[in-house]
Amino acid sequence: MSEYSQTERTRVRRGSKRANYDKETINAILDEAMICHVSTQLGGQPLLQPTIHWRDGDQLYVHGSSKNGLFRALLEGSEACIAVTLLDGIVFARSAFHHSVNYRSVVIYSQARLVDDADEKSRALDQLMEKFHKGRSDEARRANETEMKATSVIAFTLSEVSAKIRTGGPVDDPEDMDLPVWAGVQPISTVLGEIEYENR
Amino acid sequence: MSEYSQTERTRVRRGSKRANYDKETINAILDEAMICHVSTQLGGQPLLQPTIHWRDGDQLYVHGSSKNGLFRALLEGSEACIAVTLLDGIVFARSAFHHSVNYRSVVIYSQARLVDDADEKSRALDQLMEKFHKGRSDEARRANETEMKATSVIAFTLSEVSAKIRTGGPVDDPEDMDLPVWAGVQPISTVLGEIEYENR
Numbered sequence A, B: 001m002s003e004y005s006q007t008e009r010t011r012v013r014r015g016s017k018r019a020n021y022d023k024e025t026i027n028a029i030l031d032e033a034m035i036c037h038v039s040t041q042l043g044g045q046p047l048l049q050p051t052i053h054w055r056d057g058d059q060l061y062v063h064g065s066s067k068n069g070l071f072r073a074l075l076e077g078s079e080a081c082i083a084v085t086l087l088d089g090i091v092f093a094r095s096a097f098h099h100s101v102n103y104r105s106v107v108i109y110s111q112a113r114l115v116d117d118a119d120e121k122s123r124a125l126d127q128l129m130e131k132f133h134k135g136r137s138d139e140a141r142r143a144n145e146t147e148m149k150a151t152s153v154i155a156f157t158l159s160e161v162s163a164k165i166r167t168g169g170p171v172d173d174p175e176d177m178d179l180p181v182w183a184g185v186q187p188i189s190t191v192l193g194e195i196e197y198e199n200r
Helices: A023-032 A069-075 A118-132 A145-150 B023-032 B069-075 B118-132 B145-150
Strands: A035-042 A045-056 A059-065 A080-092 A100-110 A112-114 A151-157 A160-166 A184-192 B035-042 B045-056 B059-065 B080-092 B100-110 B112-114 B151-157 B160-166 B184-192
Touching (some): A023 A045, A023 A080, A023 A100, A023 A160, A035 B035, A035 B045, A035 B080, A045 A069, A045 A118, A045 B035, A045 B100, A059 A118, A069 A112, A069 A151, A080 B035, A080 B045, A100 B045, A118 A145, A118 A151, A145 A151, B023 B080, B023 B100, B023 B160, B035 B059, B059 B118, B069 B112, B069 B151, B100 B151, B118 B151, B145 B151
Antiparallel strands (some): A035 A045, A035 A080, A045 A059, A080 A100, A100 A160, A112 A151, A184 B184, B035 B080, B045 B059, B059 B151, B100 B160
């Protein structure tokens, strides 16, 4: 299966031309993005937190303190809605109304699973290091037992997933095309700078 | 008042050294960030969407189609939890456990208000254009009546707001300081490129 199946919740209703359910496309967005936003509700109140994430196949992982309130709510059964968003550009149209942004946005519905298998947990935490810096999991001192206990790893199966993607230039109304107004796209990129070493 | 007052929900519990309630600091984060994530719940299910935002004083604005499902839920009274997150760096420690990220993260709880006053709406939409490009609100063709009707502007009063901020290098355990492992910080920045003009 190369596409995520659409469900009532993940079918993009508005702007459906921008909808995308292709696994390869969506996985690439998940892998490129360094942070996600995880939301749930508890007692009718919304909870929302940013966190870093990583992926292995159809498993999306996040980690954090075992005492994290949002994580506790998720593990007690509250469903998660997770957003992964890359902003790619500002789109300047001739009319105010058609100004827009280029973006790649993924939304995931899933139930959290606590990763309590020691092998999966250890492998997942290595993968986290590798995402941010290839080879790092072999360089740094690995977590000891106490540190492993203080860290929760949570997995979400990628199944109910959709993306919305906008690319390209402004789409102005035909009657605005001759207005003396400049139009174009200003690209936005996330840049990793040179590492500032503390020792070496 | 130079600080947002802490409430039961916005008081940062874990990592409270990183907590920040200073209005100037928080407003600067809101102004620098181009997107926010807005969550709410409807019938016990979480809803979450990325969107661009802007600020005028203690009002945080978002806008979108009048038909947007999340907006409808908010305007029917579901409370919003909004996150604005800037990722500033990857922190490499000597131990896997103390790896971290530098970030500036704001979380807001608020009730949505539909901006139905024509003057406020028009001013707010001008401010949106100005945020992304100074002078643009006077350049582009302004929205006509039909376009204004198709656009909803929603305001959130900034009152129940907190930030969590991490800066600086790795904090390793004393016994790890002599390990032969490099440590440091890799800065992350969001870069606006040159505008690619379609006409001019």
